[in-house]
Amino acid sequence: MTVQSWQSVQQEFNRLKDVHMRDMFAQDPQRANKFTKKACDFTLDYSKNRVDEQALTALFQLAKDHKLTEKRDAMFAGEIINKTEHRAVLHTALRRDSKDSILVDNKNVVNEVYSTLNKMKQFVAEIHNGTRTGRTGKKFTDVVAIGIGGSFLGPKIVTEALKPYQNPALKVHFVANVDAHHIVDVLAKLNADTTLVVMSSKSFTTQETLKNTETTREWFLASGAKFEDIAKHFMCVSSNTAKATEFGIDPDNIFPMWDWVGGRYSLWSAIGLPIALSIGFDNFEQILLGAREMDAHFLSTPLEDNLPVIMAVLGVWYSNFFDCQSHVLLPYSHYLRGFPAYVQQLDMESNGKSVNQLDQNIEYKTGPIIWGGEGTNGQHAFHQLMHQGNTIIPADFIMPINPNHDEVEHHQMLASNCFAQTQALMQGQTTAEIEQELLAKGVDKQEATRLAKHKYMPGNRPSNTLLMEKLTPIQLGRLIALYEHKVFVQGVIWDINSFDQWGVELGKVLGTQVLSALQDTAQPELDSSTQQLVDLFKQQIS
Known part of the structure; x- marks a missing residue:
């Protein structure tokens, strides 16, 4: 670690640790404007954080001293930055422009990516227009997508988030749990003759995924199908062609995976086939385009104006200096309700490490505990701990300004709750203010003084507010890539490898x-x- 820059940030922490954000806002009427950035159709208001310009300067210098820009560029160029597995890290190549070139083992991987995307495009079109059918010639009505970890979570959450874009004639069911209750319940309501199965396992040996696929095959054969019919109903995303073919899958129905893509970064690849089947390939391409735009922002924007970098250094600030144990994501959008679980895997599987890039054990904290849920529901549950508990929990409030419905008053109420929560967390309420309110309501002085202690809200609890114009495929791509890059930046500052997962x-x-x-x-x-x-x-x- 760069000792001097860490010491500089420590000095800023010592200076600000007892300063209340109430006073920061009172002293600077332009604070909200100063600490708001716009990019990729996002507005990030990070003014409700316990920082000022001087502290942020020290945090950005910390990132620079850890050679963030050089390591970022090395990742995008395809250099081997995953040094424990001796691999490049190229999930960003999955959404690059078709004219780009990135060489891995003297092969332009972008060409391989687009070859696979074209195969996906044709496959999705054939399923949707009915030219590819099941064994009885009937159109497919359902897809069972079987995977686990990144092969399951990303596609499931993206498909849920983009419900308004789903093809109503083709329903996608996601299965991951090896608990047979899940696969049995899903299959019980399906017709084998009109069901397509997409199994995702790079090795084709993942225990849970393989068992669920075997169970589905048994169900399919029990419906009267023959072994050779499997080729018409079962597809897979895997690099183990031999195992997949032995299972009964037609080699033409095997979509490739590459070693330079980790599972939690793989939804942009053929792992996203269930997404494309659900919302159409054109919308899947929009997701890729959104991620590409966020990549460009991350690559070209100065650190001080760079959304992933800003969010990352604030996370380091709270984890390593305020000793915050967790970070909560609060989407004020029903369709984004699964997003915290996605980021939970992305962040905790990437940065839950205790050995640095020099193979040394480290004692400082790396990844925080990531959790969260729908904002309004949380207000009636865990927000209590956020407001009055003894633990500081930094929060990201995420909300689309325009909904996918016409219920204006509903959305106004949703927005009012989102904004009010950030205000309450920052501002709090003093015992004196509470006591005055109680006295004005006729509560006697002794009782008002007593109750004020219980109702006291310290405030000074940090949050970011991330607004987007609307939740669309392109915006969801930008959002996911934003958090991918945030995780990468924090891994660089902590000097860890964010791309292996030996603990799994x-x-x-x-x-x-x-x-x-x-x-x-x-x-x-x-x-x-x-x-x-x-x-x-x-x-x-x-």
């Missing part, structure tokens, strides 16, 4: 060992607690 891998290995014990196919060495749980399960399962 150990559980997979041990899960396979425990499964062999449950099925009596092997006797792995287990700790006494795990062995006890295995024995109990085997004794009681019917």
Whole structure:
């Protein structure tokens, strides 16, 4: 770490840690305007943060001293920045212009990307226009999309977010959980003759995904289909062509994946096939275009005006100096209700690390706990902790200005709640103010003094407000790319590799060992607690 720049930020923290944002706004009538930036049809108001220009200057210098611009450019150029897996990191190549060139192993990967996109485009068109049908010649009415992690979460949340753009004649059902209740419930309401299955697994060996696909195949064959009919109903996104073909999938129905794309960054690839099937390929291209525009903003805009950089350095400010444990995302949009879960994986799987790029153990905090939910629902639940708890929880309020409906008063009420919450978190309410209100209502002095202590709201709780004109495919692409780049910037400042996930891998290995014990196919060495749980399960399962 660059010690001097961290010390400079520490000095700014010492200067501002006891300053209230109420006073900052009172002293500077232009504060809101100064700390608002616009780009890619977003308006980011970050004035309700416990910073001033001097502190932000120190934070931007921290990013510069960690060579952010050089590392950003290296990622976009396809250099091997994922050094534990010896891979390039090129999710951004999935949305580059077709005329661009990025070489990996002397191959222009952009050409490979567009070859796959063209294949997706043709496939989606054939499903939608009915020229590609199932074994009985009927048009497909349903898609079962099977994956897990990034192969599931991104496509599911994007499809939900863009409900107004969905094709009503083709319903997409997402399945990830190996708990059979999920796949059984989904299949129970479908007709096998009109169901298309899209399985996403780079290795074609992911335990949960493979089991759900096998169960779906059994259901399909039980409907009267023959093994050769699988080729008409089952597609996959995988790099293991041999395994997929052995399963019964036609090689022409296998869409590729590349090592330089991590699962949580993969919705821009053929992993996004369920998205394109749901909303149409033209809208899927708009998602890619939106991400490309955010890429251009991230690449070309000075750090001080750069939306992902601003949000990232503020996150470092709260995590490493205010010792905040978590960060909450509050979309004031029903269609964005799943977005916090998407960012949760993106951020926590990327930056939940404790070893730096020099292979050294680190003691400073890296990624925060990401959580959240629909804003108005949260106001009647967890906002209580945000307002009056002893923990500071930085928040992102996200809202489209124009909705996808005509209910004006509904949307005015939604916006009023969003804006009022940011004001309440920042401003709070003093005991003196509360006591005066109670006295004005006729409460006696002693009771007013007592109640004021319980109703006191300290305020000075930070938040960003991110507004967009409307939630469209292009804007959703921009939004997701914004958070991708924010996560990258924080990883650079923390000097960690944001693109491996070894913590996920150990559980997979041990899960396979425990499964062999449950099925009596092997006797792995287990700790006494795990062995006890295995024995109990085997004794009681019917």
